[in-house]
Amino acid sequence: MNWLELYGQAQASGEAAAGYYNRNVGVRTAEGKVNVRIPLAAADTMDVRIWDEEDVLDCIRPYVSRAPQLRHVSLDPRFQVHHFIEGRVLDSFSPRGSSVPEHVIDDVVGVMEQLVRIPPEKAPPLPVDWPESGDGAGFGRLLARLTQQVHDTHRDEYAAVFADFGVPEEPLAVLEPLWDGLVSRPFAVLHADLHRKNMIVSDGTTWFLDWELALWGDPLYEIGIHFHKMDYPAGQRAEVLRRWRDRLPVSATVGPEADLDLYLAHERVKSAIVDTVRYSKQLVGAPSAVVEFLTHRLAKKLNVARPVWGAAPDMTPERVTRTLAPWVEG
Template identity: 70%
Template sequence: MWLELYEQAADSGEAAAGYYNRNVGLPTPEGKVNVRIPIAAADTMDVRLWEEEDVLACIRPYAGRVPELRHVSRTPRFQVHHFIDGRVLDGFSPRGAAVPPHVLDDVVTLMEQLTRIPREKAPALPAHWPGPGDGPGFGRLLADLTERVHSTYVGEYREAFRLLGIPEDPLAVIRPGWAGLTARPFVVLHADLHRKNMIVADGATWFLDWELALWGDPMYEIGIHFHKMDYPDDQRAEVFRQWRERLRPEYTAGPVADLRLYMDHEKIKSAVVDTVRYSKQLAASSPAEREFLVMRLVKKINAARRVWGSPPELTPERVAEALAPWWKGR
């Protein structure tokens, strides 16, 4: 049965594709399921720690609105989850728009639930992983991946980076800040909580795509969430208020500067990573899709330019010029 589902999914043209996985909903006698197949050609642009199925097994007793794992195959590589029938949040509330009020509560509820998972119930950690509460080590680990991505692509993208105002050493401006991060207990983090990973069904929010889950600083969870959600100011303030009120004090300790540091890192990372990602999508995009990608990249790089102390004056014309070699053919 499972292999047949995989073969149907692999042949299906009806897939919801993220960056690392394709998702295909298929009927079975026991109900609809989601077949999740890794995209083999995806470049690693994020810190990857655990296998997603191990994360789902770990969190299931603690977090209620997450996919139920039905099957895992190593060869060929795929998972089967129960199908969550609802609306993807991004489909009716895109970045920058207000979300339904219950989503704010649901997000903080999930973050609080994840703090309850004991270390011994989480999957194993590699030897190089920062020790308990080592915020500076955790921050540098995130930054190391961003630096590796930049160094991998700077040869091919040097002129594009120059035209976009991405510095030769994009992390120099924030690198000294890692040493001052507050020590907070580490917890399980989703580390990718954004609108395309949330499904709203019957007034409740379900949280998908746990392949980037980490063991780390809970301040990073809310920082990357704010970066990727792009809430209106009042909703961001409400999430932060609830987060500080509902989580135990040791998980939210420290100055707002810690939150800003994590968010600044994500802005820089997004400028570098999405320049590469979007350039690879442009050749197969329609003119309307190219315009959409260009406008998104304008916003992302202007956000990073503020961190670098540069005027946020990047225009769609400059982005299109920088990425022209990819969509016009090299």
């Protein structure tokens, strides 16, 4: 197969699904359809990233049953080719905040169980300064440090916006003394981005995409970030947590509810900061329907973050629109 030719077809295609870091293009070949995955050169780094995605896919292949199969990797130009998974993106029929099909819960817990059972020595190499396994405080502070860096990078440009949205000058300070209280759990490979747009449902089973943000860390963080991004109805969230505790090793799930609450608090703070920046850029020149959708979503994200800082969850879409008017008006 001529991989560079495939890459050229993908580059020329007007049809693509894009996340924040990669553009995905389905291309038909004589051997079947494949997904060409091309990094977005101008993407801002808003998440902790320690591994190349192809190394993650190689690592998990013997252990995770429903992840993309890596067909080819090119370093220059930079792209990957995955086998194409036919099906429906979960978000397209079960959007954020709604209940998911019953089998999706089992599949989500199943992939978390598969990940924590990967032997540590099979994980890709770690950065030299990465926290030791079980050092929850070090891991939590590492996450918080990146969030603080994002805030600091955009502090001047967004000073008035952050102030109106109730984002403190030091948004992570309220969490700092709490990291030391985390219970020690053995680290594991984490997907760290399990949300509805990264799941494809095909013939009653769920496939898990986009492994670019995979980490080595506290398995409780996996379910914390999953809860934040899925926004399950309360009953389903409780059911996911129950099954997760039942199926994963006790060493991975031990600890009080306060540990989960701390990771959730961090994700709410991070989302308020990161999505203020991301959404403002998406608002430039956007049609009114997109503006309405994004401002409603951002208001909701701010309202789950504001109580972390001791503020009332009283942000409205109208206020978000007024505050971001310079971007909305272009």
